[in-house]
Amino acid sequence: MPSVSRxxxxxxxxxxxxxxxxxxxxxxxxxxxxxxxxxxxxxLVLAATSTLDIDDGRxxxxxxxxxxxxxxxxxxxxxxxxxxxxxxxRDLAARYGIPCTIRRADVAALAASTGDNxxxxxxxxxxxxxxxxxxxxxxxxxxxxxxxxxxxxxxxxDRAETFFMNAIRGAGAAGLSSIPRRRNxxxxxxxxxxHDELCDLLRxxxxxxxxxxxxxDTRYLRAYVRHEVMPVVRARNPRVSESLASTCDILxxxxxxxxxxxxxxxxxxTRREGDGLLVLDAARLAALEVAIARRVVRSALGAVCPGxxxxxxxxxxxxxxxxxxxxxxxxxxxxxVRVEHGLLVMRARGGAPSAxxxxxxxxxxxxxxxxxxxxxxxxxxxxxxxxxxRARAHALEWAGESVLLDAVAAGVDPARGGRxxxxxxxxxxxxxxxxxxxxxxxVSDLLGEAxxxxxxxxxxxxxxxxxxxxxxxxxxVRPDERVRCTAATKWVLELTLIDTP
Numbered sequence: 001m002p003s004v005s006r007x008x009x010x011x012x013x014x015x016x017x018x019x020x021x022x023x024x025x026x027x028x029x030x031x032x033x034x035x036x037x038x039x040x041x042x043x044l045v046l047a048a049t050s051t052l053d054i055d056d057g058r059x060x061x062x063x064x065x066x067x068x069x070x071x072x073x074x075x076x077x078x079x080x081x082x083x084x085x086x087x088x089x090r091d092l093a094a095r096y097g098i099p100c101t102i103r104r105a106d107v108a109a110l111a112a113s114t115g116d117n118x119x120x121x122x123x124x125x126x127x128x129x130x131x132x133x134x135x136x137x138x139x140x141x142x143x144x145x146x147x148x149x150x151x152x153x154x155x156x157x158d159r160a161e162t163f164f165m166n167a168i169r170g171a172g173a174a175g176l177s178s179i180p181r182r183r184n185x186x187x188x189x190x191x192x193x194x195h196d197e198l199c200d201l202l203r204x205x206x207x208x209x210x211x212x213x214x215x216x217d218t219r220y221l222r223a224y225v226r227h228e229v230m231p232v233v234r235a236r237n238p239r240v241s242e243s244l245a246s247t248c249d250i251l252x253x254x255x256x257x258x259x260x261x262x263x264x265x266x267x268x269x270t271r272r273e274g275d276g277l278l279v280l281d282a283a284r285l286a287a288l289e290v291a292i293a294r295r296v297v298r299s300a301l302g303a304v305c306p307g308x309x310x311x312x313x314x315x316x317x318x319x320x321x322x323x324x325x326x327x328x329x330x331x332x333x334x335x336x337v338r339v340e341h342g343l344l345v346m347r348a349r350g351g352a353p354s355a356x357x358x359x360x361x362x363x364x365x366x367x368x369x370x371x372x373x374x375x376x377x378x379x380x381x382x383x384x385x386x387x388x389x390r391a392r393a394h395a396l397e398w399a400g401e402s403v404l405l406d407a408v409a410a411g412v413d414p415a416r417g418g419r420x421x422x423x424x425x426x427x428x429x430x431x432x433x434x435x436x437x438x439x440x441x442x443v444s445d446l447l448g449e450a451x452x453x454x455x456x457x458x459x460x461x462x463x464x465x466x467x468x469x470x471x472x473x474x475x476x477v478r479p480d481e482r483v484r485c486t487a488a489t490k491w492v493l494e495l496t497l498i499d500t501p
Contacts, residue, residue, distance in 0.1 A: 027056055028141065028146075028147030029134060029143070030054060030150075031148065031150045032044055032047055032071065033071055033152050033153070035210075036089045037210055037211070037212060039195060040152075041207065042190070042201055045201075045207060046201075047068055048065070048097075048098060049096075052189040056147075069100075070089065070093040071100075071133050072086055072089040073104075073105070073122075073126045075105065075107040075125070076104060076108070077107055077118070084210070088210050090102065101133055105125055110125065119221075119222070130186075134148040146185065149185055152187075153190055154188045155193055156241040156244075157226075158195075159244065160230065163244050168225070170311075172312070173251050178252075179191065180252055259299075262295035262296050263299065269284055274370065277304065277346070277347050278303055279343050281342065281343065281344075282339050282343055282344040285297075285344060286323055286325075297319060298315055301314070304347065305334075305348040307333070310331065314331040317331070317337075318331075321337065324339070325342075335347070335348050336348075340454065341453065357424070360420045361376070362412050362417050362418050363376055363378055363417060366422055372498060374498070377494050378492070379404075379492045381491065386487060387406075387486065387487065387489040390485070391405070398496070399476075401476040404485055405493045405494075406484065406492070406493065407492060408491065410465065410472050410483045411466075411469070420463050420464065421463070421464045422461050422464070423461075423462060423464070424460065424462065425443045425447065425457060425458070426462075429442065429471060430443065431446070431480045433480070434478055434479050436481065447460060450478075461475040461497075463495060
């Protein structure tokens with residue numbers, strides 16, 4: 001969604017990397033996300049006048065003023081109130097001598113275009129704008145983008161509210177760990193403080209703040225939890241925010257550990273991956289502890305389709321199919337899941353394989369649609385050797401991914417070379433698989449017996465003598481009996497499937 005950006009500073013000039021400061025203070029820009037409410041106003045004041053721990057290795061320390069930059073995002077939702085919020089933030093930043101960038105966007109239109117709710121759309125927009133500004137400032141300062149920090153004003157109360165919000169939605173450990181202290185460049189240095197503590201700090205300094213009327217609208221889940229749920233809980237435990245902070249820390253640590261275990265398991269189970277495609281060993285996945293299996297499936301689906309909104313029922317559906325050893329389902333954003341032949345295949349919309357259809361020059365190489373290569377060359381059989389025995393040994397050594405065939409039987413002229421046609425399996429394709437002593441078999445049946453998933457079969461290369469000619473090799477499953485090497489073979493055709501990095 002396009003947005004309007006306005007940047008304000010003390011001179012209006014481009015902000016350059018300052019000189020004469022210690023290296024520690026030039027670690028990178030610090031973007032303060034300021035809405036104008038009490039918490040974010042306190043964040044700006046504390047960043048400018050006190051010490052904060054921004055997780056840059058220095059602990060609680062003063063932040064060099066030259067690193068600070070305020071970001072305010074005007075969502076365009078509240079008319080004059082939003083304009084006054086913008087003016088308040090700009091004036092407050094100027095009061096402390098901190099450059100300020102204003103970004104404007106129509107969040108209602110953005111939410112309508114994506115099918116999201118306004119709350120989520122606004123949050124995604126704010127973080128996207130903060131990341132963009134942090135990158136811009138890092139480039140100007142000549143510091144690594146990873147050294148930048150984006151500070152939000154989340155408090156212990158926000159963390160407790162998020163815990164209950166996620167519990168109401170039905171979240172797992174990751175959701176119940178609530179708001180983390182840090183995620184990549186985003187740091188929340190006020191999580192140890194409550195909203196009331198920050199309001200008291202501002203009152204002591206004579207600083208006012210803005211109130212957002214929508215914070216009282218209980219149609220929004222956060223407002224409902226804040227005004228309907230939290231007062232009831234606090235009546236029983238006045239320090240519930242502090243108590244839940246400890247719980248969230250424990251859950252966060254345990255979630256991080258289980259996530260690392262699941263990541264290792266996912267790597268071990270992966271049998272094939274590509275753009276919008278991931279194939280896992282279903283049998284080994286079924287043998288995992290269910291707590292790890294759930295995380296493996298969630299991570300795998302997230303890798304196949306980043307941004308997919310996954311719910312517990314989607315993960316459970318995949319695991320039911322895995323336990324049954326077969327089945328298929330479709331989950332949000334068109335991710336298709338199929339279990340067959342001991343494999344769990346996950347494919348994103350648009351991730352379906354495409355077939356190759358081209359001539360393979362002999363000798364020569366042909367790059368397939370998925371990036372793999374089929375290479376062909378001619379080799380003269382050495383006198384006194386057994387070409388058939390050599391072909392059998394070669395096939396075993398290469399596990400079927402390279403075959404030695406009789407060049408003449410495959411229609412290739414040993415003197416002048418030739419060419420073969422490579423495309424996808426056709427309906428009704430038949431061959432005489434090597435080792436079946438002349439018995440014919442449908443290519444579709446051969447692929448099924450080889451355990452190749454239905455969704456992958458259209459991308460299986462088939463080498464033919466011509467576009468309408470006989471099958472020479474179903475790659476890398478089996479060559480045709482009629483092109484095998486014999487004791488009478490003079491010229492050997494070597495075909496090899498090469499996986500490129």
